[in-house]
Amino acid sequence: MTLESMDFMAFAETYLADEKGEDASKVFNPATGDVIARFPIATNSDVDAAVQRASAAFKTWGSTSPAERAAVLLKIADAVEQKTDEFARIESLNVGLPIGDVRDFVVPTVVDVLRFFAGAARISTAPAVDEYDNESTSWVRREPLGVVGLITPWNYPLLMAAWKIAPALAAGNTILLKPATVTPLSTLKLVEIANNFVPEGVLNLILGSGSAGTAMAKHPGIRKIAFTGATSTGKFVAATAAETVKKVGLELGGKAxxxxxxxxxxxxxxxxxxxxxxxxxxxxxxxxxxxxxxxxxxxxxxxxxxxxxxxxxxxxxxxxxxxxxxxxxxxxxxxxxxxxxxxxxxxxxxxxxxxxxxxxxxxxxxxxxxxxxxxxxxxxxxxxxxxxxxxxxxxxxxxxxxxxxxxxxxxxxxxxxxxxxxxxxxxxxxxxxxxxNQHTPNVSEMPFGGYGESGYGRELSLHGLDEYSQLKHVMVKPGLDL
Missing domain, CATH: 3.40.309.10 (Aldehyde Dehydrogenase; Chain A, domain 2)
Known part of the structure; x- marks a missing residue:
């Protein structure tokens, strides 16, 4: 199923009451083993409809100025910050993270990432404009990829969604976002908030199983897949995405x-x-x-x-x-x-x-x-x-x-x-x-990613923004009525 905006609790309660839905995906409270919500599973046609919607939205969103995209990200960050306690309750309930860790670490980090990429949207990492061959003037354009597919894991779903949504929006892309089947609740809330500020069709939520992720990796209308999860699944995603030669970013397992x-x-x-x-x-x-x-x-x-x-x-x-x-x-x-x-x-x-x-x-x-x-x-x-x-x-x-x-x-x-x-x-x-003399902290200004079977590509930092961009060299030789 794809969702653009919703009343979170009403939506969850609707599917909690639907006890007979054979195709529904159950969401549990890991501290009790109780079912707390049920959601329908997206089909391939749902994925295709979301791609069409995102492609239409890209015609406008992809042409917005960096300042406009930055303003939207700042509004999302402020709204998330105002809902800190609600996010803490949701993430603790669905993921089993201690509520203090979510409130004091996860949500503030999400807010910081959104604000960092709001600023990064307005900064170029391209080489300086110059006459590198003494005859022609060269410059580099940083352009959005188009529609990107983001697949996030179940362990830190809110944080990982922000790590991907923020640079994707900052670079001017439109999005299909698929959270892990077992932990969609905080992502639902984040998308609900974000869709108060981004134009219709820019951010599309896919609630689905692995087959929905496969459909995203296969779809020719998606120009990048960013995946965080198990190494074995990441290998499959990369192989599937190769069929349409799309860009891939993998943040996989570790053994620190x-x-x-x-x-x-x-x-x-x-x-x-x-x-x-x-x-x-x-x-x-x-x-x-x-x-x-x-x-x-x-x-x-x-x-x-x-x-x-x-x-x-x-x-x-x-x-x-x-x-x-x-x-x-x-x-x-x-x-x-x-x-x-x-x-x-x-x-x-x-x-x-x-x-x-x-x-x-x-x-x-x-x-x-x-x-x-x-x-x-x-x-x-x-x-x-x-x-x-x-x-x-x-x-x-x-x-x-x-x-x-x-x-x-x-x-x-x-x-x-x-x-x-x-x-x-x-x-x-x-x-x-x-x-x-420390372990696990990350900052938005520095890149994060792995070597070997931990994947490739980088999240966070200006490098992370480039992962959601494509670069075009423009070279002009004067003298033809320019």
Whole structure:
């Protein structure tokens, strides 16, 4: 189904009451397992109708000035900011994120991204106009692509929607936006707000399953697909989009190495890394989930880390005291528990946790796994749950070798007070983002994206704006009655 504007609660209640809809997609509260909404699933004809509508709207929106697009984005940002508490309730209910995290981090970041791209719309990254061959004058035009398809994940649906909508609108494109089937609620609200300010047909919402995403990737009227999600799905999206030679941006999985050196303040580092490892119940492609500790402080770190993990408060995401919520679904619960069981069978030590919590909903105890080898599944594969592995290394060279020895290349962090080591590792780590003495923060001004099987293309920053643009070189030789 495609939607342009709606009364959010009335829409949700309508489909919650439709208990017999066989084609309806169920939306759950992961903290209870209860169904909280049902939505019809978009068909290929729905996708085609949305493309036609977006193509018609592009004829006008694509010709608006950067100042006009910036003004619209600023209005959307202000409106989102005014609805902070409502977004916090919706995201916490549907995704299971602690309500304080949504209110204090997610929504302010969404607002900042919208405001950044409002400014970026008015800035050119093109080379200066000049006579590069001494005869002709050259300049570069940055032009919108046309209709773009945005496919967002279930772990941070509001934030990821903003990361894609903001640069796409700033560059002058029109949009088909498909949120994940299980977490559409905050995106519904965001689109409802945005459509108060963008012209009709500019922003079109697709509520659908994977088949709707496939239809978007195949459609010749869509000139770019921006996808965030699993690496396996991203490969399929890229292959499908190649049939119509459309531009593709992929932000895929991660297995972030966290390198803790002996000169780091161990207790404080452990405290910080627990926050970064279990935020969002570990369902974050940048999660600090693979810790590699210098051997001389390994035992000290493991004990300090395990003690800090025991302080996490697992509970109702709507409770401000909660620091660890549920995983998103029963399917994800079974997947994560499967990783833990296979780690146990492989001889790894379950230092803490390792079980489903004894309460309603899809909660897993925060889990720490030690005595792991580099070739173990728990080190090599993305778990996407509240599970962190800890291993040791004897030297800087071994730390670097272990860190780079995975297929993913999204993010990494280094914890040290040594400047020479900082400079070396920031250069030699093969990851799109390297943090030093911190983990997971991003800023709108800097690019975000991965190496290897973590995808390609960049989000945020002026580079992110260029991802939604095409460049045209104009070269003029004077002398013909110009």
């Amino acid at each position: 190495p966290v390198l803790v050196f002996a000169d780091s303040p161990i207790r404080q580092t452990a405290r910080d890394l627990v926050t970064f490892g279990y935020s969002g119940a570990g369902q974050d492609c940048t999660a600090a989930c693979r810790i590699i500790v210098e051997e001389s402080v390994y035992e000290e770190f493991v004990e300090a880390y395990s003690e800090e993990v025991s302080k996490l408060v697992l509970g109702d995401p709507s409770d401000p005291a909660t620091t660890l919520g549920p995983v998103i679904s029963e399917k994800q619960l079974k997947s994560v528990l499967g990783f833990i069981e296979r780690a146990r069978d492989a001889g790894n030590t379950i230092k803490t946790g390792g079980r489903q919590a004894d309460r309603p909903g899809w909660f897993i105890e925060p889990t720490v796994i030690t005595d792991v080898k580099q070739t173990d599944e728990i080190v090599q594969s993305e778990v996407f749950g509240p599970v962190v592995s800890i291993q040791s290394a004897k030297s800087d060279d071994e730390m670097l070798q272990l860190a780079n020895d995975v297929n993913y290349g999204l993010s990494a962090s280094v914890w040290t007070t040594n400047l020479a080591r900082t400079l070396r590792f920031s250069k030699e780590l093969r990851f799109g983002t390297v943090w030093v």
